[in-house]
Amino acid sequence: MSSQAEPVSVRILDREYTVGVSGDERDGLVAAARLLDARMREVRGSNRMVALDRVAVLAALNLAHEVQQLREERDAQQRELAGTLDTLNRRLDGLLGTSAG
Numbered sequence: 001m002s003s004q005a006e007p008v009s010v011r012i013l014d015r016e017y018t019v020g021v022s023g024d025e026r027d028g029l030v031a032a033a034r035l036l037d038a039r040m041r042e043v044r045g046s047n048r049m050v051a052l053d054r055v056a057v058l059a060a061l062n063l064a065h066e067v068q069q070l071r072e073e074r075d076a077q078q079r080e081l082a083g084t085l086d087t088l089n090r091r092l093d094g095l096l097g098t099s100a101g
Contacts, residue, residue, distance in 0.1 A: 012037045013044070013052065039063060 005020035010033035021029050039059040044050050 013040050013055070036063070 005022055006026070007018050008021055008026055008029055009016055009018050010030060011017075012033055017033075019029060036059060039062060040055050043058045043062070044055045
């Protein structure tokens with residue numbers, strides 16, 4: 001796994017972009033480019049006359065919304081896990097307190 005940047009070409013809406021990434025980031029970049037390409041194609045639909053910048057902004061907004069939803073879900077799960085662990089710790093403390101006495 002190389003940490004030196006290497007050029008990687010990706011295609012998004014039939015345009016090629018070259019990005020410098022380290023070897024261990026290459027697969028992630030290619031996957032992200034495929035996802036972005038798919039989302040931009042969804043936004044554009046059959047209307048090929050829509051401005052590319054508008055398609056890009058709407059696709060980015062959709063992806064950002066998904067990221068925000070995932071973060072909120074993760075935060076809720078972490079709060080639930082913390083509450084469960086707190087409850088278990090209190091039960092364990094109670095059990096250890098009663099058996100030690």
